[in-house]
Amino acid sequence: MDQVEIFKALSNKTRLQILNWLKAPAENFPDQPNADFENVGVCVGQIQVKAGLSQSTISEYLSILQRADLVCATRVGQWTYYKRNKEGLAQLSKIINSEL
Amino acid sequence: MDQVEIFKALSNKTRLQILNWLKAPAENFPDQPNADFENVGVCVGQIQVKAGLSQSTISEYLSILQRADLVCATRVGQWTYYKRNKEGLAQLSKIINSEL
DNA sequence: TTGGTATATCGGGAAAAGTCGATATATATT
DNA sequence: AATATATATCGACTTTTCCCGATATACCAA
Structure with a gap:
């Protein structure tokens, strides 16, 4: 994965906030029905409502x-459903600590 | 410092490269005269030549x-002269590990 | 198969970033 | 003071990002 693309993905307040929310889905998305936060995560609609941006924008942000x-x-x-990618985040941490 | 601004600063191939170069200034800037890499770092001109972009662009990048x-x-x-800011980089590492 | 809901994709207008050359500023040398 | 060098700032143009509404697609239920 291109490092620049990773940092671009993080260069937006809403996208940072989404990642942060996904650290504690049960607390941040208490209204999700049939929640299976561990296995699958949080659905787009819940994230969209919480973020307060349009559906298309949030869908796009999640794919970024x-x-x-x-x-x-x-x-x-x-x-x-979207959840944090632990491997990717670990990779990012590694980049910061070893290359920058 | 705004987190988004930090990630924006890192969302550019040349700026990432500069930071990486500054990890090992003696190896990456062997031509700098009177080098005092530990205390002050590397001067703009050396970075500019190595990056191959215009003087104004590199000056701007360094200020970002x-x-x-x-x-x-x-x-x-x-x-x-510019050098790595260890405190800022440590702060970044902390953000990644605790908020994302 | 018809209709309803969730998500993805497309097209676009406004704002920001990338990058340059020209110019301004700060410092050093003569 | 005049000139030379290093860096910073400005103005402009191009490319990218932000974010939307409209539309398409996927899936479900009757």
Whole structure:
């Protein structure tokens, strides 16, 4: 993964906030029905409402985070759930500590 | 310091490269005369030549990195020397590990 | 198969970033 | 004071990002 793309993905207040929310999904998304935060994460609609931006914007933002390996997606029926990508985040930490 | 500004500063191939070069100034800037890499760092001109972009662009890039607390500047005579800002980089590492 | 809901993609207008050459400023030398 | 060098700032143009509404696609239920 291109390092620049990772940092671009993080260069936006809302996207940073989403990643932060996904650290504690149960607290940040108490309204999600049938929540399976561990396995799949949080669905797009819940994130969209909390972020207060349009559906298309949040969908786009999530795919930017996904392309940067910062979150991963699971489709279940008509919902797409997103959660943190621990490997990608560990990789990022490694970059910071060893290359910068 | 605004987190978004830090990540924006890192969202550029040349700026990432500069930070990486400054990890090992003696190896990356062997031509700098009267080098005092430990105390002051590397001067703008050396970085500019190595990066291959215009003087104004590199000056601007260094100030973006400085505003993000990723490097610090020392003026000595007509030269400005830049080196890594260890505190800022440690702060960044902390953000990644605790908030994302 | 028709309709409803969730998400993704497309097209676009406004704002920001990338990058340059020209110019200004600060310092050093003569 | 005049000139030379290093760096910073300015103005402009191009490319990218932000964010939206509209539309398409995928899936579900009746």
